Amino acid sequence: MKRSVILLAGGEGSRFGTKKQYILLGGKPLYMHSLEKVLDLFEEVILVLPEEDLQKIKVPPKVKKVAGGKERQDSVLEGILEAEGDIVIIHDCARPFASRELFLKVSELGDFEGKICALPVRDTLKQVSEGMVIKTIDRTGLWHSQTPQAFLRKVLLECHFRARSEGFFATDDAMLLERYGYRVGVVMGEPTNIKITYPEDLALAQRLL
């Protein structure tokens, strides 16, 4: 089965304070870390960028550039519409340390329509309101979801269209398959697969590097 990887770098970085996909980490732009990792792994590589940056960002000939949308979910849909693979692998460029092995592991779907990587919650979970603990949440069965995540393209496309028609927005793509009754498998994520969301995450990423 042909596999297409969709790398998401179309965000505004509002929590970070600037378009974080272009900040330098170890001397290269953040999005380049993911791009270099997958370039020879999959048949098709799609890089989603903010529309206004499409012309100025230069990529290797194999990489197809696509203009993203307002929300992450809109950008994923733009990527899927360009993809030709039977399986699509969605990855946030904001996670520069996902290993090549992790990309390969999630892309083996087996009997599932989708597969994600995630890590079990380790700490005790508290519900807090106005600086005071309300209660402790049972963490049994709770996992932190990461990317890359892989899906059958036709199934993911159907879920995206349904979600769009309902005005439903999810924080990851697996959430759409869950909503419409498809089965999503899980493989163990990587503790180093951190997401750069806030400026302090960059300091951690520099230390990890």
Ligand SMILES: Nc1ccn([C@@H]2O[C@H](COP(=O)(O)OP(=O)(O)OP(=O)(O)O)[C@@H](O)[C@H]2O)c(=O)n1
């Ligand atoms: N419209 C969007 C929004 C997000 N992303 C991408 O999705 C990933 C995860 O999103 P997030 O961390 O939320 O990035 P931003 O949207 O840039 O950040 P913020 O939500 O703080 O504005 C990032 O690699 C980001 O570039 C995207 O391609 N298109």
Ligand SMILES: C[C@](O)(CO)[C@H](O)COP(=O)(O)O
């Ligand atoms: C998709 C994701 O990386 C999984 O952890 C994440 O949900 C992205 O969005 P968020 O708004 O930063 O949670």
